[in-house]
Amino acid sequence: MLIINTAEACTTFCFQDESGHIVFGRNFDFPSGLGHVVVNHRNLQKTAFIRPPEKPLTWVSKYGSISFNQNGKEFPYGGMNEAGLVIEQMWLQETQYPPQDDRFGLNELQWIQYQLDNAATVQEVIDSDTLVRVSFTSVATLHFLVADKYGNVATIEYLEGKMVVHQGENLPYPVLANCPYERSLAYKADKDNHIGTSFTGWTENSSGRFATAAGIIEEYDSGKQDPVSEAFDILQAVSQGPSTQWSIVYDITKSEIAWKTSANPQIRKISMHDFDFSCRAPSL
Numbered sequence: 001m002l003i004i005n006t007a008e009a010c011t012t013f014c015f016q017d018e019s020g021h022i023v024f025g026r027n028f029d030f031p032s033g034l035g036h037v038v039v040n041h042r043n044l045q046k047t048a049f050i051r052p053p054e055k056p057l058t059w060v061s062k063y064g065s066i067s068f069n070q071n072g073k074e075f076p077y078g079g080m081n082e083a084g085l086v087i088e089q090m091w092l093q094e095t096q097y098p099p100q101d102d103r104f105g106l107n108e109l110q111w112i113q114y115q116l117d118n119a120a121t122v123q124e125v126i127d128s129d130t131l132v133r134v135s136f137t138s139v140a141t142l143h144f145l146v147a148d149k150y151g152n153v154a155t156i157e158y159l160e161g162k163m164v165v166h167q168g169e170n171l172p173y174p175v176l177a178n179c180p181y182e183r184s185l186a187y188k189a190d191k192d193n194h195i196g197t198s199f200t201g202w203t204e205n206s207s208g209r210f211a212t213a214a215g216i217i218e219e220y221d222s223g224k225q226d227p228v229s230e231a232f233d234i235l236q237a238v239s240q241g242p243s244t245q246w247s248i249v250y251d252i253t254k255s256e257i258a259w260k261t262s263a264n265p266q267i268r269k270i271s272m273h274d275f276d277f278s279c280r281a282p283s284l
Contacts, residue, residue, distance in 0.1 A: 040116065075110055109140075232260075
């Protein structure tokens with residue numbers, strides 16, 4: 001389903017208020033809004049679903065998580081684990097996954113679940129590149145925004161077959177849409193300085209959403225509105241109308257998730273603390 005229409009778009013961002021309260025927002029823009037909210041267990045042995053010539057990796061999940069899935073259990077579009085790690089994906093047509101090498105290959109969605117299963121921090125996700133990579137057999141070209149409860153945020157892209165990371169000083173705006181991060185930075189700088197460069201319609205749409213979200217976060221006054229409400233306002237500002245199927249806000253600090261859908265605009269909320277992530281618990 002990820003390859004039905006490559007023209008569909010998504011937007012993600014992460015910010016924290018003056019008190020250090022961290023939230024992560026995500027719009028899922030796609031032709032179909034059907035899906036599941038899945039509770040994933042810790043201490044569960046898993047084997048990668050991968051095609052030859054890749055070799056299947058087996059691991060045991062360290063953390064439970066809640067994810068949003070369209071393609072079935074173990075293949076999330078994004079989610080948050082009980083350690084406070086959030087990871088979400090977006091389409092990036094410039095993506096080139098690494099060629100086969102000695103590392104284990106995971107498809108583009110199970111790579112997300114692997115990170116939710118095993119990583120507590122952004123750095124652990126980045127360091128996993130020595131063991132696993134997104135497989136060249138994957139069908140959807142994606143890039144990722146990752147955040148943790150310590151306030152670390154990073155973009156992860158696969159460009160020319162290598163992992164490219166922006167974090168810290170190299171991540172002036174914790175936002176990602178559907179252009180390579182460097183292109184969106186250049187776009188925002190161009191608009192801020194009124195240079196007037198001509199961009200393609202795709203870049204205007206994608207990097208335009210990037211600039212809109214980044215600008216709102218820059219001006220955010222935590223004394224006027226709580227961060228979750230602010231995140232939903234940003235998601236509304238970058239909405240793609242009827243194409244925006246899911247708007248999700250991960251409250252990393254409180255371990256809560258709030259969302260609304262095109263089919264049901266009422267905001268619903270769940271807490272990670274209300275679920276049993278032990279492997280003996282029922283699958284939900």
